[in-house]
Amino acid sequence: MLAFVISRILQAIPVMLAVALISFAMFAYVGDPVSIMLGQDFTEAQRQALIRDLGLDQPFFVQFATFIGNAVQGEFGLSYRLSRPVAELIAERAPATLELAFCAAAVALLVGVPMGVYTGLYRNSWLSRAFLTFSLVGVSLPTFLIGILLILIFSVWLGWLPSFGRGDTVQLGWWSTGFLTVSGLKALILPSVTLGLFQLTLIMRLVRAEMLEVLRTDYIKFARARGLANRAVHFGHALKNTLVPVITIAGLQLGGIIAFAIVTETVFQWPGMGLLFIQSVGAADIPVMAAYLLLIALVFVVINLVVDLLYYFVDPRLRAGFGAARGGH
Amino acid sequence: MAAILEVRDLRVEFPTRRGTLTALDGVSFDIAPGEVLGVVGESGAGKSMTGAAIIGLLEPPGRIAGGEILLNGKRIDRLPYEQMRRIRGKEIGAIFQDPLTTLNPLYTVGRQLVETMQTHLPLSDRDARQRAIGWLEMVGIPAAAQRVDSYPHEFSGGMRQRVVIALALCAEPALIVADEPTTALDVSIQAQIIALLKRLAREKGTAMMLVTHDMGVIAETADRVAVMYAGRIAEIGPVRSVVKSPKHPYSVGLMSSIPPLDRRVAQLSGIEGAMPRLSAIPQGCAFNPRCPHVFARCRQDRPELIETGTTRAACWLYDPASEKRAPEAVQHG
Structure with missing residues (x-):
């Protein structure tokens, strides 16, 4: 088990290095940081001095190694646009994005899984058909359109929920949370639904397909033949057997929710990392873009590790593959 | 003695787009307490279908269109799902063909035994676990006290079928419907499993409907045969x-x-043609x-x-x- 975790972490290192290389390459190939920092008027001597100060005269690998060394310590330099440390900017914005992603994932799982189970069990009922039709809408409508429609209905027409921002937040150490105020919670609803809707429909369809598959198996028939209650058969035996693929997809989707909250954050002017990223792209603020890229890669690596560990808990057959010594074979 | 199971003129139909197919027609038989009735025939003759109809688990859209099934004199073919569920496992146990696929891979065998017993009998967790170990011993699983926490994939096919038998018998039903219980097993294991089933059925006085296409199994086990x-x-x-x-x-x-084992024959005679x-x-x-x-x-x-x-x-x-x-x-x- 421990050996498995260590081997997975070792495997993640080349992935992170590759992403770091791409991030680093942006500095060299997207715009010229020297001319950006010098502004309009400068002498050649000033230019050379700045190049030396920034270490840009060093060989490529030395520069890259310095970049990695700094990145490991969370040091990504100053934002060109805001002249503040990038790490500070991201730490400031991360809670907003993570809370939004958490709520969106909760909406997707808590609504998507039961809907998937229901449509799998009662596939011919009118409600199942309604769910499936609804899921087509969720899959096919683009996120920004859903966001704008929700704003139109719930903010403009009904006036129930705010159309933008996080509402009031409470500072807990460096973490700013919107969970503790009414306006913060209200502000979370529309963006979470917008961001989670696609994942919800995806998870619902996945759970449904898996349920249909599992309900045909002999062990479900045998569970019925043993006289187990429907609830035990459906939610114990059947649902648990659908979990491995569902965990895989849900994990990847959670990474996607965090990484691609950009559109939702833009529509709702949500002060998170996605909004920071899109503003940085507009201003060619390369340190922020590079740091964001690395952070998202890290998020995916961590989620994949967690997903693999969850397999371990869900499916005993996979445990042999983890190198865990278990007697009785 | 009165029959445990009486099947009277059973008719099972499958409505399809091209008309209704009659899968079982006028099937009647009964099984006395402790009796083993063998049911033989080619694939598709309706052997398994009869078993499925008795335990009330016909695959939709199949349905019982006529006749009646009586268990201890009570009709069970028209019971609502929930009442029939209480009979399954408790009064009629079932054994399926392939032990590799009949056990839920994600639960330990002990847990599957415990949940079955607790569904039908008022047992505390500890008593149920003790009984689960007892059942594993009874079906011949070595080191049952340790193996109770093993998962199905940690057992061989023959051992898994023993677990399935324990699961079918653990609430002490009066009737077992065994659908090809040895077909998926090695020949050397088949004899052991049949001997085990026979022994347990005799000890517990359990009647059995043994569906198989293996005449050897029938000859060895059954009291009566239905072709x-x-x-x-x-x-x-x-x-x-x-x-x-x-x-x-x-x-x-x-x-x-x-x-035949006792003499050589030049050529076995089959039956011309195929079942319609x-x-x-x-x-x-x-x-x-x-x-x-x-x-x-x-x-x-x-x-x-x-x-x-x-x-x-x-x-x-x-x-x-x-x-x-x-x-x-x-x-x-």
Whole structure:
């Protein structure tokens, strides 16, 4: 088990290095940081001095190694646009994005899984058909359109929920949370639904397909033949057997929710990392873009590790593959 | 003694787009307490379907369209799902064909035993666990106290079938429906499993309906045999009579296609042709196109089970009213 975790972490290192290389390459190939920092008027001597100060005269690998060394310590330099440390900017914005992603994932799982189970069990009922039709809408409508429609209905027409921002937040150490105020919670609803809707429909369809598959198996028939209650058969035996693929997809989707909250954050002017990223792209603020890229890669690596560990808990057959010594074979 | 299970004129239909298929037609038999009834026949003859109908788990859209099933004198074929569920496992246990797929891979065998017992019997967690270990011992799992926490994939196929047997018996049902319990197992394991089933059924006084296409298993285990053909019972009677001197021409063909151990035969005789599809069951006797003794009446009227002296066979040869009687022409081998 421990050996498995260590081997997975070792495997993640080349992935992170590759992403770091791409991030680093942006500095060299997207715009010229020297001319950006010098502004309009400068002498050649000033230019050379700045190049030396920034270490840009060093060989490529030395520069890259310095970049990695700094990145490991969370040091990504100053934002060109805001002249503040990038790490500070991201730490400031991360809670907003993570809370939004958490709520969106909760909406997707808590609504998507039961809907998937229901449509799998009662596939011919009118409600199942309604769910499936609804899921087509969720899959096919683009996120920004859903966001704008929700704003139109719930903010403009009904006036129930705010159309933008996080509402009031409470500072807990460096973490700013919107969970503790009414306006913060209200502000979370529309963006979470917008961001989670696609994942919800995806998870619902996945759970449904898996349920249909599992309900045909002999062990479900045998569970019925043993006289187990429907609830035990459906939610114990059947649902648990659908979990491995569902965990895989849900994990990847959670990474996607965090990484691609950009559109939702833009529509709702949500002060998170996605909004920071899109503003940085507009201003060619390369340190922020590079740091964001690395952070998202890290998020995916961590989620994949967690997903693999969850397999371990869900499916005993996979445990042999983890190198865990278990007697009785 | 009164029968545990009585099946009267059971009819199972499958509505399809092209019309209704009759999978079982007029199937009647009963099983006495402690008795083992073997049910044999080709694939698709309706053996497993009969078992599924009895435990109330016909695959939709299949449904019981006629007849009745009585368990201890009470009708169980029209019970609501929830009432029938309480009977399954508690009064009728079921054993399926493939032990590799009948156990839930994600739960330990102990947990599956405990949940089955606790569904039907008022047992505390600790008592249920003790009983689970006891059942594993009873079905011959070595080191049961440790193995109770193992997952199905940690057992071999034969051991898994033992676990399945424990699961079917753990709430002490009066009747077991065993659907091809040894077909998926190695030949060397088959004999052990059959011996185990036989022993447990005798010890607990459990009646059993043993569905199989293996005549060897039947000859060794069953008290009586029902031969099924195209969704109907062709012949039913004591195991010795049906195996040694079958009366129905189909039974005769079936028995003569088994290689005898005590003498060499140049060629095994099979039965010409194939069993009809459900959509094309011929008028009269379903076996008439393949029957070597067919005569006019067989193509028109459907025979009911007729007393032949030792067994009852659905064959006009044994009806005194048939104009052409030729039972002497029907010889075994």
